[in-house]
Amino acid sequence: MFVGSWLFQGLNVNKYARDATPIVPPEPIAELQGVDDDTIRRLLNGLRVLISLASIIAWTKKLGLRVFIHGAAIPxxxxxFIRASLAGGADGVIPGDFVKINNDAINVISTSASDSPVGYVMVNTSNINIGNVRSYGVIILDPPADIDWLVRVRDMLRTGAGVKEVFVALGADKLRADFIKSVADMVDGIVIMEIPIIVSLSFDENPALNVFRCPNCYVDYETSNEIRKCPRCGGRVRPVIKPWGKATILKDGVLRLKGLEEIRVMRLEPPKTINL
Known part of the structure; x- marks a missing residue:
């Protein structure tokens, strides 16, 4: 999933993928001209983490889970990173002790004990008891890879304490596809405590092409010209990359930023590509 187009502001950008667009190798993310080495390093460093965060959230949401981001994971x-979280579809952010969230676009989740019935209490595996605190949900920190234990604790919290939602807070070691799938039917959501890097990015110097996708045929057409209808079915095609401002004539040697690795379940397979 691509996110971070605002990082291109002020650069000589011909085209870029829309934020929240699922991508698979080797689809282009952006086409840039006249970028220096320092700019490339800054873009790569920023985009790797932002795309990783948005992709993890979007993939987890596809499993039917809710997703919070903990402030400890946000540099x-x-x-x-709030923008990246929203692009992936995050349900909220937990500020933590040292991170202040001054963004009205995302829900801020309270984890402080209070008399309010709405809020979440964070507990560790050694002490699951939440006492007399009235809490809408409970977040279990670093749960063991023991599904039976998790089911017992979940049922105890729901029946004994009246908790509506049970989340698990995961670090990079458990923020893996196999573990998240194993708990998808056991809990209501996850809290991201660390952001693992799941994408690699590079630049190439291939000639720039326009790419149009037919959603009916699931075919991409690479062409130096503009097309509006699918040559196969006659249906309307969609541009895969969006013009940045006024259209320009592209020349050979335009740099294209590509995603080389992605969570492939976002799309089971890339579309077939036809060069016109």
Whole structure:
């Protein structure tokens, strides 16, 4: 999933993929001209983490789970990672002790004990008891890879304490597809405590092409010209990459930023590509 187009502001950008667009190798993310080495390093460093975060959230949401981001996982600049979280479809952010969230676009989740019936209590595996605190949900920190234990604790919290939602807070070691799938039917959501890097990015110097996708045939057409209808079915095609401002004539040697690795379940397979 691509996210981070705002990082291109002020650069010589011909085209870029829309934020929240699922991508698979080797689809282009953006086409840039006249970028120097420092700019490339800055873009790669920023985009790798932002795309990883948005992709993890979107993939988890496809399993039917809710997703919170903990403030401990959010580096500076905070607003960039809030945007990435929203692109992936995050349900909220937990500020933590040292991160202040000043963004009205995302829900801020309270984990402080209070008399309010709405909120979440964080507990560890050694002490699941939440006492007399009235809580809408419970977040279990670093749960063991024991499904039976998790089911027993979930049922105890729901029946004994009246908890409506049970989340598990996962670090990079458990933020894996196999573990998340194994708990998808056991809990209501996850909390991301660390952001693992799941994408690699590079630049190439291939000639730039326009790419149009037919959603009916699931075919991409690469062409130096503009097309509006699918040559196969006659249906309307969609541009895979979006013009940045006024259209320009592209020349050989335009740099294209590509995603080389992605969570493939976002799309089971890439579309067939036809060069016109």
């Amino acid at each position: 500076d600049p905070v607003d960039d």
